[in-house]
Amino acid sequence: MNSKNSLLSASxxxxxPFHDCDPMNIVWHGNYARYLEVARCELLRKFQYDYLDMNESGYxxxxxxxxxxxxxxxxxxxKIRIDAYLKEYETRLKVDYIISDAESNKVMTKAYTIQVAVDQKTKEMLFASPQIVLDKVQRAMNGEPRAV
Structure with a gap:
């Protein structure tokens, strides 16, 4: 779980907030999944495939x-910084995360998530990422401008 060999990244x-904490003012462990989601959405936007785009593409x-x-x-x-790193995309989306203190950069949490494509109509899992994802990631990695 690190930034090495990262294809794309976002932070x-x-x-x-108070409502994320337990009575000791420590973040309840279940809230970390939401923090990962925030950084993952930033990462998905880097290659123009956030959740609305996924839905529109049929997956x-x-x-x-x-x-x-x-x-x-x-x-x-x-204040925490959540860094998300795209590690795989050809058969699944694997994202590594590092959560650190925004001021000291001290690492506080490490994580990863794996997502797979499922056809909306058939509900069948795909064993390879759809071509739209392959194309979008490649364009982003090549630094091509975003399509309007």
Whole structure:
């Protein structure tokens, strides 16, 4: 779980809100999945394939695997940075994440998610990513301008 061999990356900054914390002002562990989602959406936008684009293309992309390793705890009002790294896209979307303190850069959490394409009509899982994803990622990696 690191940025090495990353194909594309994106980041998001979040200030920890009170409603995400337990009575000790520490972020409840289940909220980390939402933080990953924020950074993943930023990453998907990098290659123009966020959730609206997925829906329009005829594919669902459920998360089929997620791993989170808690190294340290985030607390109320702390600013955290969530870095998302696209590691695989040809057969599935594998994204690695590093959550760190936005000021000190101290790593607090490491994670990954894996999403697979599912045809909206047949509900069948695909064993390769649809061509639209391959094309969009390749364009983004080549630095081609976004289509309007």
């Amino acid at each position: 998001a900054i979040i200030e920890i 669902l992309w459920p998360i089929v695997d997620m791993r989170i390793k808690y190294v340290g705890s985030a607390v109320f009002t702390q």
